[in-house]
Amino acid sequence: MNGADVxxxxxxxxxxxxxxxNPGTSEMHFVAALDRKPEMRCVLGLFEGVVTGAADGYARMTDRPAATLLHTGPGLANGLANIHNARRARIPMINIVGDHASYHLELDAPLTSDIESLAAPMSNWVRRIAGPADIAPAAQAAFRASLMPPGIATLILPADAAWGDASPVSLATVELPLSPSVDMSVVRKIAEAIRAAPGRAGIVVRGLAARADALEIAGQISAAMDVRVFGEVLIARMERGRGRVAPVRIPYPIDAARALLDDIDVLILVGAKEPVAFFAYPGKPGRLVREGCDVLTLAAHGEDLKAALAALREELGVRPSRQLPIATAFPDESTPRGKLTDDAMALLVARRLPANAIVCDEAVTSARRYFALSAFAAPHDYMMTTGGSIGGGIPLATGAAIACPGRKVVNLEADGSGMYTVQGLWTQAREKLDVVTIVFSNRTYAILHGEMRNVGVNAVGENARRMLDLDQPALDWVSLANGMGVEAARAETCERFDALLDSAMSRPGPFLIEALI
Amino acid sequence: MNGADVxxxxxxxxxxxxxxxNPGTSEMHFVAALDRKPEMRCVLGLFEGVVTGAADGYARMTDRPAATLLHTGPGLANGLANIHNARRARIPMINIVGDHASYHLELDAPLTSDIESLAAPMSNWVRRIAGPADIAPAAQAAFRASLMPPGIATLILPADAAWGDASPVSLATVELPLSPSVDMSVVRKIAEAIRAAPGRAGIVVRGLAARADALEIAGQISAAMDVRVFGEVLIARMERGRGRVAPVRIPYPIDAARALLDDIDVLILVGAKEPVAFFAYPGKPGRLVREGCDVLTLAAHGEDLKAALAALREELGVRPSRQLPIATAFPDESTPRGKLTDDAMALLVARRLPANAIVCDEAVTSARRYFALSAFAAPHDYMMTTGGSIGGGIPLATGAAIACPGRKVVNLEADGSGMYTVQGLWTQAREKLDVVTIVFSNRTYAILHGEMRNVGVNAVGENARRMLDLDQPALDWVSLANGMGVEAARAETCERFDALLDSAMSRPGPFLIEALI
Structure with a gap:
């Protein structure tokens, strides 16, 4: 056997x-080894951004790493933006980056580059495999690194390490340490702070604290102690919908975010980081909490977040049996009609969401109210592009569908963002994935028009318009999808959109709806 | 005025x-400044690989840098693969990468990353702008760095440097030093070496040595002294076609390349690097020249290559008036008929090429004989993806067309490679560029099947096949092109292909031909 087999x-x-x-020549021995292992599911992406974004979606839904296979420095580079998003989602991932044979590097052949320098910014852990004998320890270390925080583990695999002779190794499962136990002194301090700030405390959840069971504890605390529960601006994954506790998402626009947090004196982080402005704006602060707000960490990513919330509940004397004030149906039963709007689409999607669906939301400005409007949808998982790098949505949906056969994946996609990794539709077709892609086709980078106004430009000229708008020509998403083997249709009215949704939700395989708004 | 204006x-x-x-929020002040400068042509790419590849194509045809505008680390990352290709083509380019305001970095907002670490491997020069007052000197230094070797200059533009107040600056044109003069001792040594190895010397040209005037000198030396003239494996740009000296391209397959160079005792590099194997293979050498071959540099990239060739010609006593043995018509006048093949397509394209066309060749295995078969086409420029990172072709053609209005650009594209940066078709439609894209649709990464055989795998199993083939479903390039506003048609026979070519060459604007082979 060779190193690649190991x-x-x-x-x-x-x-x-x-x-x-998406392999290349330097990975051929690894491809040959994968070919000898039918139990490994190999999924081709026609661009590396699809590959890494799909691994992100897979990990979000399974809490386990997938492997990615990337070809030398440029192949890694193509995948970096979605590795960046994955790193910000703090999910596990094992990137295997093939490189030239070690002795070939000094010749500076055309595909040679400094892979370590490329990998470092978006990886939490990087290791170049030293030779065939190093493959087993390096791979075991990568697995361990992926599952304890850090998260993104990048292994550089020289071709001669892959093709070199290797001995079979012990294949004992890597042991992972237990999560640290809850620090009761922290819990007591936070309980005191909550008691001292009635009606003025908030909890920010993320990661395992944004799962239904942990959210229920947060909801019990919230109801008993008048504490608000927030989700981050960009949500990596949240279990939500009808009958579940519904955190308020911190909005992206800086003024709205600061207004939301303005009367919070104590902000408690559970797996989350302190919320900050997505971008700096002249004359505006970078932190979102008001001056003097006490920001306290109950438990950090990698710790037992649910246990920490349970300990806090107990310390506060809140009974686990406490009934939560959770609504169970949409407050407004009227059905949108006529010309499609963002909000009408959000409501229609929320209504049609099958139970146990997975929603990927990369519709940026078009879906800005989707999160709020869908709190009463059937129970579902919700995830966003977490690093702010557009192009996450289609791959994320692809990976989530690979992870969860039998669950419907609904991807809310902006046209500008969708074009970044449009190639992912082909993988959905090839793998026959149950993904419904909904393109909010507004033919502009709408968020940037807003940001131009933020910098004081109200009249946009020709040069700026040509960098901010996607018209001339308009993209035809039905043709694009068909070109990659995905059935698709277009809607301009609520009635047509709803009928397409109904059909798409009830059929297997991928489908794309282009909604002109 | 602000820093962005400067x-x-x-x-x-x-x-x-x-x-x-492809700007983002942190670049809005720069976008606003560009909006005030209608003399700057702003060209939107729907993915950064299009942006950087187009800048490469522009520079190849003009020998001048274009600017690119990229959004933070992930935006740069998306453009890196084609910056890698551009660096290997040794062209000038000025990348402007917007970043957070300097004081915002410490908050580690979602889009924060180590831009310097990302930029370094693919850049020859990197500088972070220190503040508004540093913009003018930094931009001048970037311009200088782009045009003297190094080549790829990357400027990191913090948002607060762009929006900060700046004084108008002297806008004197940056002075560039003259190319170093020819080193006559080197010329004499090389002339001696050629005389001492009759019939066993070769010249490798690239860069300005691959332009028609310099090639004519190389051809005169070749004819008089029995010296062969070679082009590199991946040609950045060559002026060629009927009536021009036609170097032999060093082939990509290692065995063929070694066979070509096997009887060369003296290899003279003119702007070129010593040819090496693209990849290492077990038991095969990395250098392509035989053991004991004398590899001599007549002049390096950035030096006056044409003057060096002229000095060598003089030193060798070759008369400039010497008639070259150049053929002026296709040796074979028969017209391919029936089912399309790679070679039939190559010949038909070569025959239909209008004078002064620009050919981008990223058809990988499908066009492996195109270069040889098109030596007698009408005079044209020829360029390839130089760094081995696929996805260069569509953007390269886009940038070349922006650089050379009035010249027809023909992009020979593989289906696998084309999908990497397929978004570039939209830019061709928006800018109404005269680009004919010819997709060699073989529905596989054919080169990798060859490389699997090279590693000894002859029977490909399910896992490998699913990573090497692009079928199931087949891509429909006509739909893809139409989806981005580019007219397109499909051909399966030589007759249909030739008729489409005829029509595409004679109409303005972009057109795509999907050729099923």
Missing amino acids: LCDVLLANGVNVCFA | LCDVLLANGVNVCFA
């Missing part, structure tokens, strides 16, 4: 059995 | 008047 074996022994890939 | 002014003062862009 790498496959170690991955499989640890349950890493999905490999999103 | 940056525009310095670029324009130095003739940098094309900006390929």
Whole structure:
């Protein structure tokens, strides 16, 4: 056996059995090794941004790493933006980046580049494999690094390490340490702070604290102690919908975010970071909490967030049996009609969402009210592009569908963002994934028009308009989808959109709806 | 005025008047400044790989830098693969990467990343602008760095440097030093080496040595002294066609390349690097020349290559008036008929090429004989993806067409490679560029099948096949092109293909031909 075989074996022994890939010549021995392991599911992306974004979606839904297979420095570079998003989602991922044979590097062949320098900014852990004998320990370390915080583990695999002779190794499953136990002194301090600020405390949840069971505890605390519960601006994953506790998402626009947090004196982070402005604006602060707000960490990513919330509940004397004031149906039963609008689409999607669906939201400005309007949809998982780098949505939906066969994935996609990794539609077609892509086709980078106004430009001229608008020519998403083997249709009215949704939700396989708004 | 205005002014003062862009929020002040400068042509790409690849194509045809505008680390990352290709083509480029305001970085907002680490591997020069007052000197230094070797200059523009108050600056054009003069001792040594190895010397040309005038000198030396003239494996740009000296391209397959160079005792580099194997293969050498071959540099990239060739000609006593043995018509007049093949397409394209066309060749295996078969086409420029990172072709053609209005651009594109930056078709439609894209649709990464055989795998199993083939579903390039506003048609026979070519070559604006092979 060779090094590549050992790498496959170690991955499989640890349950890493999905490999999103776009290989090249330097990875051929690894491809040959994968070919000998039918238990590894290999999923081709026609661009590396699809590969890494799909691995992100897979990990968000399974809490386990997928492997990615990328070809040298440029192949990694193509995948970096979605690795960046994944790193910000703090999910596990094992990137395998093929490189030239070690002795070939000094010749500076055309594909040579400094892979370590490229990998470092978006990885939490990087290691170049030293040779065939180093493959097993390196792969085991990568697996461990992916699942304890850090998260993004990047392994550089020289071709001669992959093709070199290797001995079979012990394939014991890597042992992962237990999460640290809850620090009761922190819990007591935070309970005191909550008691001292009635009606003026908030909890920000993320990661495992944004799952239904942990949210229920947060909701009990919220109801008993008048504490608000917030989700981050960009939500990596949240279990929500009818009958579940519904955190308020901190809005993206800086003024709205600051207004939301303006009367919070104590902000408690549960797996979350302190919310900050997405961008700096002249004369505006970068922190979103008001001056003097006490920001306290109950538990950090990687710690037992649910146990920490339970300990806080107990410390506060809140009974676990406490009934939550949760609504169970949409407050407004009227059905949108006529010309499509953002809000009408949001409501119609929320109404049609099947139970246990997975919603990916990369519709940026078009879906800005979707989160609020869908709180009463059937129970579902919700996820966003977390690093602010557009192009996450289609791949994320692809990976989530690979992770969760039998669940419908609904991807709310902006036209500008969708074009970044449009190639992912082909993977959805090839893998026959149950993904409904809804393109909010407004033919502009609408968010940037807003930001131009923010910098004081109200009359946009020709040069700016040509950098901010996607018209001339208009994109035809039905043709694009068909070109990649995905059935598609277009809607301009609520009635047509709703009928397409109904049909798309009830049929298997991918479907795309282009909604002209 | 603000820093962004100063940056525009310095670029324009130095003739940098094309900006390929995909901006984001942190670049809004720069976008607003560009909006005040209608003399700057702003060209939107719907993905950053289009932006940077187009800047490469523009520079190849003009020998001048375009600016690119990229949004923070992930935006740069998306453009890196084609910056890598551009760096290997050794062309000038000025990348402007917007970043957060300097004081905002410490908050680690979602889009924060280590831009310097990302930029370094693919840039020859990197500088973070220190503040508004640093913009003018930094931009001038970037312009200088782009045009003397190094080549790829990356400027990081913090938002607060762009929006900060700045004073108008002197807009004197940056002075560039003259190319170093020819080193006659080197010329004499090389002339001696050629005389000592009759019939066993070769010249490798690239850059300005691959232009028609310099090639004519190389051809005169070749004819008089029995010296062969070679082009590199991946040609950045060559002026060729009927009536011009036609170097032999060093082939990509390692065995063929070594066979070609096997009887060369003296290899003379004119702007070129010593040819090496694209990849390492077990048991095969990395250098392509045989053991003991003398590799000598007549002149390096950035030196006056044409003058060096002229000095060598003089030193060798070759008369400039010497008649070259150049053929002026296709040797074979028969017209391919029936089912399309790679070679039939190559011949038909070569025959239909209008005078002064620009050919981008990213058809990888499908066009492996195109270069040889098109030596007798009408005079044209020829360029390839130089760094081995696929996805260069569509953007390269886009940038070349922006650079050369009035010249027909023909892009020979593989389906696998074309999908990487397929978004570039939209820019061709928006800018109404005279680009004919010919997709060699073989529905596989054919080169990788070859490389699998090279590693000893002859029977490809399900896992490998699913990573190497683009079928299931087949891509429909006509739909894809139509979806981005580009007219398109499909051909399966030589007759149909030739008729489409005829029509595409004679109409303005972009057109795509999907050729099923």
